[in-house]
Amino acid sequence: DTAVSQTPKYLVTQMGNDKSIKCEQNLGHDTMYWYKQDSKKFLKIMFSYNNKELIINETVPNRFSPKSPDKAHLNLHINSLELGDSAVYFCASSQGGGGASYGYTFGSGTRLTVV
Amino acid sequence: SQQGEEDPQALSIQEGENATMNCSYKTSINNLQWYRQNSGRGLVHLILIRSNEREKHSGRLRVTLDTSKKSSSLLITASRAADTASYFCATGPNQAGTALIFGKGTTLSVSS
Numbered sequence: 486d487t488a489v490s491q492t493p494k495y496l497v498t499q500m501g502n503d504k505s506i507k508c509e510q511n512l513g514h515d516t517m518y519w520y521k522q523d524s525k526k527f528l529k530i531m532f533s534y535n536n537k538e539l540i541i542n543e544t545v546p547n548r549f550s551p552k553s554p555d556k557a558h559l560n561l562h563i564n565s566l567e568l569g570d571s572a573v574y575f576c577a578s579s580q581g582g583g584g585a586s587y588g589y590t591f592g593s594g595t596r597l598t599v600v
Numbered sequence: 601s602q603q604g605e606e607d608p609q610a611l612s613i614q615e616g617e618n619a620t621m622n623c624s625y626k627t628s629i630n631n632l633q634w635y636r637q638n639s640g641r642g643l644v645h646l647i648l649i650r651s652n653e654r655e656k657h658s659g660r661l662r663v664t665l666d667t668s669k670k671s672s673s674l675l676i677t678a679s680r681a682a683d684t685a686s687y688f689c690a691t692g693p694n695q696a697g698t699a700l701i702f703g704k705g706t707t708l709s710v711s712s
Contacts, residue, residue, distance in 0.1 A: 526704065527704055530699040533699050540697050577643075586630055586692060587648070588633055588645035588648050589700060590645065591644070
């Protein structure tokens with residue numbers, strides 16, 4: 486009955502590999518987000534989808550590609566992983582047509598470590 | 601770009617004391633939100649205050665917003681050890697197609 490669930494919780498991989506993180510929400514929210522939290526706990530928006538449509542695409546290397554098969558799912562695929570990609574990645578969802586007018590519900594995060 | 605700046609960066613208090621955290625921001629906002637993050641966990645939404653509101657309460661939490669000074673404060677009264685966490689303010693820009701912008705957070709330690 487988890488509201489926003491991410492898998493996997495931990496991901497350790499070698500440089501150059503390709504990996505995916507999955508996110509699902511059962512709240513009926515229309516908008517989903519990917520945030521990256523660095524080692525200093527700074528959270529930065531990466532992408533946002535509203536009803537399967539990409540509405541925010543921040544300055545993120547094009548090795549990162551989000552995919553939203555339906556409004557309840559938002560996955561993040563990362564190609565050619567680099568050491569600097571090591572971080573905690575959070576998925577979130579909210580009501581509304583995108584933007585920041587409502588509170589967000591966050592998943593528990595995926596800790597990615599690139600070695 | 602980063603919008604909110606929390607102050608202090610770290611705060612240590614005893615159980616039963618009040619904890620006050622401040623947040624300053626730079627641009628026009630639609631609302632300001634506070635979140636809590638326990639170690640190794642996701643963020644939990646605590647409270648949202650809209651730009652036309654000045655004060656809001658939720659249980660032991662009190663949030664104020666001063667749009668003229670572009671600042672907000674979060675007061676946790678009668679703190680408990682379980683309040684130990686990082687607290688983030690996040691601003692909702694007054695612009696369509698945007699997402700919450702988070703500050704760097706205040707780390708609160710409550711000792712018993």
